[in-house]
Amino acid sequence: MQLMINNETAQFPAPLSLQQLLELLEQPEKGIALALNRQVISRSLWPQIFLQEGDSVHLFNVVAGG
Known part of the structure:
Protein backbone atom coordinates (compact mmCIF):
# COMPACT_ATOMS: atom_id res chain seq x y z
CA MET A 1 0.00 0.00 0.00
CA GLN A 2 1.29 3.46 -0.88
CA LEU A 3 1.26 6.13 1.85
CA MET A 4 2.56 9.67 2.17
CA ILE A 5 4.75 10.01 5.28
CA ASN A 6 5.77 13.62 5.98
CA ASN A 7 5.26 14.44 2.28
CA GLU A 8 7.32 11.47 1.01
CA SER A 42 -5.35 10.67 19.80
CA ARG A 43 -2.63 8.22 20.85
CA SER A 44 -5.25 5.94 22.41
CA LEU A 45 -6.74 5.37 18.93
CA TRP A 46 -3.50 4.50 17.11
CA PRO A 47 -3.87 0.71 17.51
CA GLN A 48 -7.49 0.82 16.27
CA ILE A 49 -7.11 2.98 13.15
CA PHE A 50 -6.00 1.16 10.02
CA LEU A 51 -4.46 2.98 7.10
CA GLN A 52 -5.86 3.00 3.58
CA GLU A 53 -4.10 3.32 0.20
CA GLY A 54 -3.10 6.94 -0.38
CA ASP A 55 -3.42 8.11 3.24
CA SER A 56 -1.18 10.96 4.35
CA VAL A 57 0.53 10.77 7.75
CA HIS A 58 2.47 13.61 9.35
CA LEU A 59 4.66 12.86 12.36
CA PHE A 60 5.56 15.60 14.83
CA ASN A 61 8.02 15.70 17.70
CA VAL A 62 6.27 17.08 20.76
CA VAL A 63 8.30 19.70 22.61
CA ALA A 64 7.38 20.98 26.06
CA GLY A 65 7.91 24.58 26.97
CA GLY A 66 6.39 27.92 26.55
Missing part, protein backbone atom coordinates in the same frame (compact mmCIF):
# COMPACT_ATOMS: atom_id res chain seq x y z
CA THR A 9 5.79 8.48 -0.76
CA ALA A 10 6.52 5.06 0.77
CA GLN A 11 5.28 1.49 0.38
CA PHE A 12 3.99 -0.54 3.34
CA PRO A 13 2.26 -3.90 3.82
CA ALA A 14 -1.49 -3.92 4.41
CA PRO A 15 -3.33 -4.10 6.72
CA LEU A 16 -1.41 -1.62 8.87
CA SER A 17 -2.54 0.33 11.93
CA LEU A 18 -1.10 3.69 12.94
CA GLN A 19 0.63 1.96 15.87
CA GLN A 20 2.20 -0.64 13.57
CA LEU A 21 3.35 2.11 11.21
CA LEU A 22 5.21 3.85 14.02
CA GLU A 23 6.83 0.56 15.00
CA LEU A 24 7.96 -0.02 11.39
CA LEU A 25 9.36 3.51 11.26
CA GLU A 26 11.15 2.90 14.60
CA GLN A 27 9.56 5.96 16.19
CA PRO A 28 9.69 6.40 19.98
CA GLU A 29 6.54 5.64 21.94
CA LYS A 30 6.63 9.02 23.68
CA GLY A 31 7.20 12.49 22.33
CA ILE A 32 5.41 11.87 19.03
CA ALA A 33 2.11 13.23 17.73
CA LEU A 34 0.58 12.41 14.38
CA ALA A 35 -1.98 13.65 11.93
CA LEU A 36 -3.78 11.35 9.52
CA ASN A 37 -5.09 13.17 6.44
CA ARG A 38 -4.63 16.49 8.27
CA GLN A 39 -6.52 15.41 11.40
CA VAL A 40 -4.65 14.91 14.69
CA ILE A 41 -5.35 11.44 16.08
